Amino acid sequence: MIEHLGPQLFNGLVLGAFYAIVAIGLSLIMNLTGTINMAHGSFMTLAGYVAFTIVSRGMPFWVALIVAPLIAVVVGVIVERTLVRPLYKREPFYSLLMTFGLSLIAEEAYRLIWGPNGVPFSGPKELSGAVSLGFMTFPTFRLFIVAVLVIAMIALAVFLTRTRFGLRLRAAVQDTEMIAALGTNTQVLYMINFGLGIFLAGIAGVLAAGMLGLSPTSGNQLLMPAFVTVIIGGMGSLFGSIVGGVLIGMAISMTTLFIPAASEVSMYILMAAVLLVRPRGLFGEEGIFG
């Protein structure tokens, strides 16, 4: 048992990084506009399929890793402008239902375009091997994934705290009316913010497609853990999403080791426990949503 501990912790970390990046995208969109984006997983799948198409046309994986999320962003921004925007002033469940419907439509659309079965997609040849970490051998591609996700998170943090736009974004989360009164175009702010969230989902989508499988349902399978991550980490806190993601990843891999049958429910038990002790999540800020 004990010899598995190191590898399992590491597995949990990779899984957690995934959940975190998806959760951060969800949080960004939710914090600013109150939109619970149920179609977030669909954007991940979209980026995965676009990457698959790019690679199968003979272009390298690296191109796909950049271009596919950007295409997802373009689609995301169009969705935000045409479908999500009219619902900003309504109760949150309007946009929740709309995005949920959108995710169903997207799933069927992917099925029509790319077929109901999974498609073969893997990481680049250069990262296909496994490296020895001393206590275990670990796939190079997974190490690369962790690196990309960590860089993405750091870049986001710098963007939000060190740039003028990031400042506006954070200010708008606190008080949209005031920011609007001071002359910021909040509609543009909403749009860029939505695009940013989708971009993160897109990167996660391409990486997930290389590591796991790629089928019409694959993105949605990662969505529920991401929602739980947001709740555990605390709404309104991006740092909370990172901690939440890692905690869930650890919980799943540790229960797989000791009580495999409970691996699926472990994240919900963790969520219940966190909510009992801290109803607003670990790093949730009270009043951030008014």
Add this chain to the structure above:
Amino acid sequence: MIRPVLNRRSFVTLAGAGTAAALGIPAYLPRIGEAADALKIGLLEPYTGVYAGPAENETAGYQMAADAWNKRGGVMGRKVELVKEDEQNDPGVAAQKARKLVNQDKVVALCGTVSSGVSLSVAGVSNSLGTLFMDSGGHSDDVTGKSCHWNVFRTCHSTWMETHATGYSLAKRFGKRWFMITPDYAYGHALETGFKDVLGRIGGEIVGNELTPLGTTDFSSYLTKIDAAKPTLVLVLVQGDDYTNCLKQMNQFGLLKKYAVGGPQVELEPLYGLPPEAREGYWGVEWYYKSEKTLGKNNKLATDFVAESTKRFGKPPTARNCFGYVTLDRLLTAMAEAKTTDPVKLARAIENVRFKSIFNGTAYYRKEDHQLMWPMWVAKIRPNGTPGDKFDLFDVTDIQAPEAVEQSIADKEKVCKLGYT
């Protein structure tokens, strides 16, 4: 305020409502304008979700059988019509839709299903409705074992057949220390029982058995346990997208180079979704479009089926196409021969009748348990297909007679009581 208020409590409620909605999408819409005297067959398949691929192919097989009969003038002068419903891979939804098909659409029989849990659910409902149910694609032993019913027939192989057809030949090739990755539901548990029986007979050992929930995306936590267990063979029992994920990750962890890999069954659908470097091993095969061992020598019926199906659907048929075709063709043959749609008379007309079809040799639905007794095959995977045919991934090596790999009639009679009324 520009934004509406959203707090943690309403978020949890909304997210919960979203999930609930995901699990119970409106069941069905009534159909109008159907031909009055068509012979309706209810087809329940998981058109959405992880088994959508197999569902589509089974349906293609059903459609080909229906079209073939309609071309010949239908059955008893009536046009055969498939009434399709999406059972969403959910036993509850399937039960509801089975009732709808029988009560509202007035279908004369039910067919279909992919997941064993759904098959068992439809088997139970159809029994209470007194309607024939032909399970084309749910493999769990119980369907023709302890949960058998007089009105239920099964076309695909039982888990017992799959495990016994592959177990002995895998042990011969790769030794007797097995590590199993098992899906944690009816189908997986049934496979586990089958393999334990095989190992019990040949004196082998299960050195690890990981039960993975259906829909597992990340297998790393299970895979990292393999090294310490030191198996001679890793048996992968999961199916569909789970199979793709598992094999892909085994390759990433370098396990496919270290250990022999195989399993009771692999379907072409998930295999096509794997990158070539992760296609590996020896697997049970339930039918294959390109081998004399599976199709039989000079079997025109089979070669015609393969040619027509390939032309019509743009890709070669899989075992799922075969299940759909054989199931409906047998049901309609029985109706035409017995000149009735009465369920009891039909059931009697199907039992123990030997027939030739699109596979090698003859087969029959066994009278005692209603399992289709037909051969099962073992194949080695060719990762890149053959020159000119990238779909040609199986090199079929062994053929197993059904009687040698299914439980004996005596054993079956101990658990299966058909309960004719």
